[in-house]
Amino acid sequence: MGPRTESSIIVEASSVSKRFGARPAVDQLSLRVPAGVCYGLLGPNGAGKTTTLRMIYGVTRPDSGTVRVFGIDIGRDPRSVRSRLGVTLQQNVLIEELSPEENLRVFGRYHLIREPELSRRAHELIGFLELGSHAKVPVRQLSGGFQRRLAIALSLMNRPEFLILDEPTTGLDPAVRLALWSRIRDLKAEGTTALLTTHYMDEAQRLCDTVAIISAGKVMDEGAPSDLIAQRLARETVELDCSPSEEPALLNGLSPTPQRLRVGRRLMVYLDDATRLIEHIRKLDQGQRRSLIARPTNLEDVFLALTGTSLEGGV
Numbered sequence: 001m002g003p004r005t006e007s008s009i010i011v012e013a014s015s016v017s018k019r020f021g022a023r024p025a026v027d028q029l030s031l032r033v034p035a036g037v038c039y040g041l042l043g044p045n046g047a048g049k050t051t052t053l054r055m056i057y058g059v060t061r062p063d064s065g066t067v068r069v070f071g072i073d074i075g076r077d078p079r080s081v082r083s084r085l086g087v088t089l090q091q092n093v094l095i096e097e098l099s100p101e102e103n104l105r106v107f108g109r110y111h112l113i114r115e116p117e118l119s120r121r122a123h124e125l126i127g128f129l130e131l132g133s134h135a136k137v138p139v140r141q142l143s144g145g146f147q148r149r150l151a152i153a154l155s156l157m158n159r160p161e162f163l164i165l166d167e168p169t170t171g172l173d174p175a176v177r178l179a180l181w182s183r184i185r186d187l188k189a190e191g192t193t194a195l196l197t198t199h200y201m202d203e204a205q206r207l208c209d210t211v212a213i214i215s216a217g218k219v220m221d222e223g224a225p226s227d228l229i230a231q232r233l234a235r236e237t238v239e240l241d242c243s244p245s246e247e248p249a250l251l252n253g254l255s256p257t258p259q260r261l262r263v264g265r266r267l268m269v270y271l272d273d274a275t276r277l278i279e280h281i282r283k284l285d286q287g288q289r290r291s292l293i294a295r296p297t298n299l300e301d302v303f304l305a306l307t308g309t310s311l312e313g314g315v
């Protein structure tokens with residue numbers, strides 16, 4: 001592999017495993033994050049996302065397998081890697097007695113950023129994350145959402161080439177969430193690579209070029225959100241309330257029987273054209289107003305199909 005190819009892969013995790021006690025948290029997981037993409041790690045609670053990010057950042061050591069970041073083995077030389085990346089872990093790492101502005105300055109000095117650049121960057125990030133009204137208040141007095149904003153600001157302070165964000169938008173209000181998405185897109189346009197986790201499938205679908213869906217420490221599937229949707233499920237989804245016993249009558253006459261997914265009373269039916277099914281159900285219901293919506297199939301459907309409720313009709 002020539003140097004050009006090497007530098008275009010930011011993260012290369014090869015067969016990494018991590019156990020806590022007898023339970024594998026990450027199980028022979030491999031992934032590659034190319035330069036300049038926004039890559040999303042998705043998975044249910046406890047799937048191993050944070051453990052994977054911590055191994056990539058070099059704070060958790062894998063039991064086996066290797067992680068290379070910028071082509072460097074993170075286990076051998078974490079320092080030279082960390083100066084080039086920005087990280088927001090799931091637990092905020094903040095100095096509670098200091099204000100947001102002081103936190104940013106301390107962190108900037110740690111990265112050897114000097115005045116006047118230090119002040120410039122601190123003020124720019126305070127503005128961007130709308131921390132202005134709280135810039136001089138000790139962190140411990142801030143609400144959870146403001147602490148989260150500061151944690152994100154800190155990860156951007158050293159203008160990293162590679163950003164690792166563990167659930168960055170959890171707890172953020174909608175306006176700040178939109179602002180962060182837009183900043184991640186701008187950074188990407190400038191060549192920054194991002195690896196993030198999220199439980200919001202709409203966010204992953206909008207923001208990520210590639211997602212890996214992981215479950216029990218293994219990659220279930222990987223690809224562009226639109227490709228995963230197209231490969232796994234039919235184009236349209238009819239979502240309705242119905243009991244399992246009603247289901248055969250509702251689907252009667254559809255051939256082949258469409259793929260479907262049940263979460264409690266809610267049934268999702270996946271079809272390339274929803275019209276016939278909707279007409280059929282309306283006729284059966286004879287004017288009764290059943291809760292029913294038709295919508296395009298989305299990443300949340302794929303996520304549920306791969307990690308959650310069993311899908312009938314095969315994926």
Ligand SMILES: Nc1ncnc2c1ncn2[C@@H]1O[C@H](COP(=O)(O)OP(=O)(O)OP(=O)(O)O)[C@@H](O)[C@H]1O
Nearest residue numbers: 020024025043044045046047048049050051052090
């Ligand atoms: N320090 C630890 N000690 C013991 N078990 C741990 C530790 N860290 C993680 N685990 C276990 O490893 C598994 C994966 O946890 P991890 O935090 O990576 O999941 P996650 O995908 O980030 O979940 P979430 O969506 O809830 O953040 C879980 O079963 C968890 O209980």
Ligand SMILES: [Mg+2]
Nearest residue numbers: 049050051090
């Ligand atoms: Mg986590």
